[in-house]
Amino acid sequence: MEKLVSGKIALVTGGGAGMGAADCWKFAQEGAAGILVADLNLEDAQNVCNKIMAAYPACKCVAVKTDVSKEADVDHCFEVLEQEFGTLDILVNNAGVTNKIPFDEMTLKHWEFTYGINITGPFLFCQRALRIMKAKGYGRIINMASVAGHVGGLTSGVDYATTKGAMLTLTRSVAKQGAAYGVTCNSIAPGNIKTAMEKVFGSDWDPMAIPMHRLGEADDIADVVLFLASDMSRYMTGCCLNVNGGLFMQ
Template identity: 35%
Template sequence: MPNRTALITGAARGLGAVVARRFHEAGYNVALADIAIAPVQALARELSQDESTACAIELDVTSKADFETARDALLTRWGTVDVLVNNAGASKIVPVMEITAEQFDQVIDVNLRSVLFGCQVFGQYFANRGAGRIVNIASLAGQNGGSATGAHYAAAKGGTLTLTKVFARDLASRGVTVNAIAPGPLDLPIVHESVPADTLQKVMAGLPAGRLGSASYIADVAVMLASADAYFANGACWDVNGGLYMR
C-alpha cells in the first residue's frame, strides 16, 4: 500500500478527475472529494476495485467542518495525509454588470472560501507534523481579468493567488509549501460545454500555442509540486497558458 496520500477536491469530473488519476498513477493513495458523491465513488472503484488505494469523500468545500471531517477520516483510513489539491470550482457566465449578490457569493464561496478553509485545516495539520504540500488550482482569469468564465470567477481566482502567497509565507518555516497553478483554456468537455463556441474560437485564435492546453500536463505539474524535491518552490504561481499571459 502506498505511504503517501493526496486529497483532491472537485474530483468528480474535469481537471479534478484527471489530477486524481495522475496522483494515483504516481503511487499515492487518493481521496476523491466532491459534493457529488456518485461520480467520485465510481472513479474511486475504477482506480482501485477494492478501494484500498482510492476512496470517495462527500465534501462541501464551503464548509470548514467538512474539511475537518475529511482530514480525520483519511487519518483513520490511511494514517496520513500528505498533499491537498484545492481544485473545486464553479462559475456561471454572466456579464459583470448583471452579476447578482447571490451569484457572486456562490462563486466566491466555491472557488475562494474553499481555498481558505482547505489551507487552514490541512495547513495546520501539515505544520504540526512538519511536512506537507498544498497545490491551489487558480486560473489565467485571475491574472489577466479575463471574463470568459465570469468576472466573479476571475475575482475568486485572483484571491486564490493571494491566499497562496499568504499561506506559503505563514507555513514555510514548518516544512509546508503552498503553490498555485494558473491554467489557460484547457481541452476538457466542461470547457466546451460552458464557454460559448464563438468565445472559445476567439480565445484559440489568440493562443500563441495554437491549441487548447492538456489537462494531463496540469496534473503533471501538480504531482511535481507535491514531490519532496519541490521544497524550494513556494508561494509561486505556475503559468500553464499556452503563451496567452507572459510576465
C-alpha cells in the same frame, strides 16, 4: 527509480471530474498510498476511486461527498481522512465553479455562491491541512487559480476572476505560514483546458488565439500538479505556474 509521490497521502477536492480526476490518476501512477477524493458529486468521485483502485490496487482511494463551501462538510472530510489514512501529505484545492454572467447582471447571490466554493473552500482546506502538515514537518499544497486571476474576467464572470486573483494571494499567505515547517504552497493558473467547465464558454474561444494553437488537456495540468506535489519542487513556495499554451506570459 523511486516514484514521484511514493507512499504519500493526497486529498483532492473536485476530484470526481476534469483536472481533479486527472490529478488523482497521476498520484496513483506515481506511487501514492492513498487518495481522498472530495467532491459534491459522490457518484463521480466513487467512480474515479473504483477505476483507480482497479488499476493501482496499492493505492487506497476513498470518496467523500463534500461541498467545499460548507464548513461542516470540510470538517467531515478531515474526520474521514483521519479515520482512513491518519495523515496528509498533499492537498490539491481544485474544486471550482465558473459562469459568464455579465457584470451588470451579477447578483449578490451569484457572487457569494462563487466566493463560497472558489475561495472560502480553499481557505477552510488550507487551514486544516496546514495544522496536520506543520505538525509532521512536511506538506505540499497546490491551489488551482486561473489565467483570469491575472488578466481579469472577460469570458468568465468578474466573481470568478476575482476569486482566482484571491487564490494567488491565499497561496502566498499560506506559503509564508508553512515555509519554516517544510510545507510548501504553490498555485497553478491554467489557460483554457478541455473539461466540463470549459464547455461553459462554448465557442467563445478560438484555439488559434492560443500561441500553441490548441486547448489544454487535463493531463497538461496534472503533470504540473505532480511536479508541485513532489520533491522536485522542494525549494519553491508561494509561486504561481502559468500553464496555458502561451496565452498569458509573465
